[in-house]
Amino acid sequence: AAGVIQSPRHLIKEKRETATLKCYPIPRHDTVYWYQQGPGQDPQFLISFYEKMQSDKGSIPDRFSAQQFSDYHSELNMSSLELGDSALYFCASSGRIAVSEAFFGQGTRLTVV
Amino acid sequence: GENVEQHPSTLSVQEGDSAVIKCTYSDSASNYFPWYKQELGKRPQLIIDIRSNVGEKKDQRIAVTLNKTAKHFSLHITETQPEDSAVYFCAASWGNAGNMLTFGGGTRLMVKP
Secondary structure, three states: OOEEEEOOOEEEEEOOOOOOEEEEEEOOOOOOEEEEOOOOOOOOEEEEEEEEEEEOOOOOOOOOOEOOOOOEEEEEEOOOOOOOOOEEEEEEOOOOOOOOOOOOOEEEEEOOO | OEEEEEEOEEEEEEEEEEEEEEEEOOOOOOOOOEEEEEEEEEEEEEEEEEOOOOOOEOOOOOEEEEEEEOOOEEEOOOOOOOHOOOOEOOOOOOOOOOEEEEEOOEEEEEEOO
């Protein structure tokens, strides 16, 4: 069965650079979530989209932006990168039924040097 | 939003013993409570979930109980095995459609052979 696909799997950027992370949800899933997980930390909710519209917003810095496209894939854009942005970024998707299981992608490990 | 507290942060048990992890949540409107298992460097994977219309759910060696009045829920693992060693996260739903997840801080379970 198709799962949530994230790209790239690993990314190394320098401070003040820009990074773009991509997420392809499970087919027919219309809700996408982005989470940031620092070393030894729990996943922190950043932002979510439902039917291509921003649904909820968590602890996402102003330097980050995201959107969901017509094919339901989502991109997280991160600008003016800081060392503290180094983390594992997970995307998850869920289906049309509210309160349904969220399936996670394998994550993108971002390292800012 | 939702606030989820999880205890303990670390738990060490002997193989064959039981393990219990507890979570409390703040939003009385939450009605979906999944538990995720995350192995090092991997994505969180759902192991069991419970909805607010039931008080207990069991799947082989794993069970979850929910007390909506007290706003707490627990994960019970019986006959623990070394492969159960991982970080476990509880979560509670929130948001406009009730399908956003807030995670607890995680419990690192170590099962000693």
